[in-house]
Amino acid sequence: MPHVVFDKSNRDLTTPSSCDGVDFNFIAKSYNFTQKKRKSEYKIAVKKDEKEFFLTLKPKDEKYLLKADKITRVTPVDIVKDAINSYAKHVEANIVFTNTQSFNQKIKPDQKYLKNIDFFVNDFKTDKEIQIEIGFGSGRHLLHQAKNNPNVQFIGLEIHTPSIEQLLKQVNIQNIENILVVNYDARLFMEFIQSNKVGKIFVHFPVPWDKKPHRRIYSNAFVNEALRVLKIGGTLELRTDSRKYFDFCTNLLTNLPKGKISIDINRDLAISSKYEDRWKKQGKAIYDVLLYAEQEDKDIDLNYDFTFNEKIEFDEIIKTISTKAVVDEDFFIHIEDIFTIEEMPNSGLIQVTFGSFDRPVNKYILVESRDAKYFQDSPLPTSANIKAHNKLKEMLTK
Template sequence: MPNFKVKKIKDLILPFKKDEVELEWMAENNNVILIYTKVNEESFFLQVKKEKDSSFVIKGDKHTKPSKIAYLQKSLQIFRDYFCNHEDIINEAFAFKHNALIEKTSLIAYDFDQLLSKIKGKIYIEIGFGSGRHLLYQAKNNPDTLIIGVEIYNPAITQVAKLAKSQNLSNIMLIQSDARLLLSVLESNSVEKIFLHFPVPWDKKPHRRVIAKNFCQECARVLGKNGRFELRTDSYEYFDFTLKQFLHFSTPKFSLRKNEDLEISSKYEDRWKRQNKDIFDLWVWNLDSAYDELNLDDFDFSDMTFNANDLILLEKNFKNLTLKGDDYFLHFENLYQAKEGLIFKIAFGAFNKPEHSYIYVGEKIEFLFKKPFRIKENLKAMEKLKKVLKFHFDTALFS
């Protein structure tokens, strides 16, 4: 992350604008100053953190960083040049080039908003694509289909993106995420195929398997009328476990196969075949979705009002607090004082892939930057947030 360290900073008189960089307002606590920054169409926080030696580190806030690193670099340059003296600079780790503002095309999505903006027409999803052989094969043979690859290991994402570019394939989009959260943000009946090839079987820790009741329900929701889930595995236990999970649906249809050769083979499959291991295929379709569409209110806080005394109580009673439900959590991380209200930094939602947001609480309550994704875990967390704010952190009510 680009940053620099300085012995002291000048008085922060905001708003301040230079070129395309706007430093609009700030919020602070004992250790950190957050500066609301805009560059062209994007907004984010610059963070000024006071160190133990009374120096300051200036960097971008990691949970609000802009999509273009050059926006952050330019903002740091402006802050350095106009709010610091050159002789006070201790060190810096950023360099700005004007041509870096030019947006570069990529096959990698860095967040769900970017991914969802690319979705048009037919979709295939491959979970845990590894070396990418099967994913690239599907992209080559289905040029009118967007192949979404989800993987938790970033090196695999970078390598497969390079391979796709070398093969002139543009109909793929790769993202680093938990597959369960990816499915939860997709529209219902929007996917034609979901591939899960050679997942880690987790025989001794089955709770870590991606296959579970909620995952199967999400598959049923996002798959279209004739959509299909395809498992390929060398583990009979995993094959049997998956079959049993989908048998909970009322009228599922299956295709079961053993040791069938495909036109494309992964490096793991090659290894298992050399060891004379059996390979199992399970195709599942005709899944009735008992999953009700969430009727969310867009995280509306319009029914809540706060006066000056309420804000005093909120600040006085603030706690670094984590609240947990059966399938969600809410963590209050930090509180910052702004000119006319308070800023809360919170983490919340699904345990396997939490979201982080800043919420402004003043005469009104609103999310800074962007609203959370409209999934049930986030909705439950926001309902809990409303209760905590309403009762000013009287957490005895929620124990």
């Protein structure tokens, strides 16, 4: 996590202001909402390269820690490093530690191919067949597939930022034009792809999570979504060295009401991934489980309006709103924290976790002079998020 520690600064940050291409829009201060004793914390709203996010500023052992805010993460991480560095320069901070100095990369990752999830919700269209690789890691398999299938549009899903940056570099070096990359949890991603569009979904050597099976990629919900997006004859392909994961998945797939499966062991592929090489060297068996889609599915509607139409009396609401979670049958809402924007009445941030129990979202609601919106962007239109949003509206306008 990029951060700097400084012991003093010669200037206070004023907002709005700019430094080295970074805009500093406002500062929000923790409102001691939970009544727990703790030091003040600030969220600094910044904008760089059209991306808006927060930096967190915390006093720490008579010093200050300035770091990336976890909820409003952006990629590539260099944008966050630049914002931290320009804050430090802007306030003339006396830095005692930093890990934000970027090394000069000869090849910059090609952002044309890195998309955020909103792109898939709002703008993604292709006439080509889609193939998806989940957790592409070093990217060897994805790059090989993309080069050998120029007529297929590949989507690579990863949650590990260095792997994404490494893949984007290779995309650039090898002039590959048919890969789009997204930093997103694969268990949620499928909800945003139209039905019957995908030829193959590769899940190669997923983390087995033997002790925490609920964190596995494969679940009933995931497999059903995979079947919906797959066209007839399309496949969901698991390749794993973990016997437990293999057993878990075959059990899950054989109990499905639709789809057909095939199983293989030690099948040779044209390309061997980094993990595969490692397991083969150790003499481990490699299992393949393929699920074939056999029927057409209905299309989905991705349009949902997440606006807050009514004015929010922020200064009143924050005094009365409950710190306890609201729990419903298929969603929950938990207000985590509140930040106020000094000198701006009825303005501030509400930090909230909500949605489904196994895949909750963390969001800020930004209220500016009674007008509220989600910061940086609206939640994704899942059924649990829609229900939680409606409940939140009710709670904030009471």
